[in-house]
Amino acid sequence: RAIYAADIAEKLHVSEAHLSRTFKADLQIGITECITYVRIYSAAITLLEGDTHIKDAAAKHGFADPKYFNKVFKKVTGKTPTEWLQERANEGNQI
Numbered sequence: 150r151a152i153y154a155a156d157i158a159e160k161l162h163v164s165e166a167h168l169s170r171t172f173k174a175d176l177q178i179g180i181t182e183c184i185t186y187v188r189i190y191s192a193a194i195t196l197l198e199g200d201t202h203i204k205d206a207a208a209k210h211g212f213a214d215p216k217y218f219n220k221v222f223k224k225v226t227g228k229t230p231t232e233w234l235q236e237r238a239n240e241g242n243q244i
Contacts, residue, residue, distance in 0.1 A: 151188060151211020154180045189225040192218070196234055203230045 157180070158165040172180040192210040195201050201209075207218035222230050 152184060154184065185221060186225055188212070189222055192222070193226070193230075193233065196230060197237060206230075 154168060155165050158168040161168065163171075169180050172178075172183070176183070188210045192206045192212075195206045195209060196203065203218070204215040207213075207215050212218035212221070219229050222228075222233070226233050228236065
């Protein structure tokens with residue numbers, strides 16, 4: 150299952166608001182944005198590792214809607230999952 154800021158806050162025994170403020174102040178990036186980046190890059194690795202369909206990689210990393218996954222993937226990487234995979238294939242699967 151995907152990890153969310155609330156999960157991290159609970160594990161650290163702090164409020165989600167406190168975690169978000171502290172994370173942003175220390176790292177200059179929001180925790181939700183950081184988690185999204187991690188989820189997208191984890192999905193990208195899943196796609197590179199084998200015969201996983203894009204919708205299955207999306208679901209595995211917490212994106213129930215493949216269209217939304219494609220939108221977020223493009224926002225993070227600058228390419229759709231299909232374009233990104235084609236580019237990796239041309240470059241020898243480098244992330």
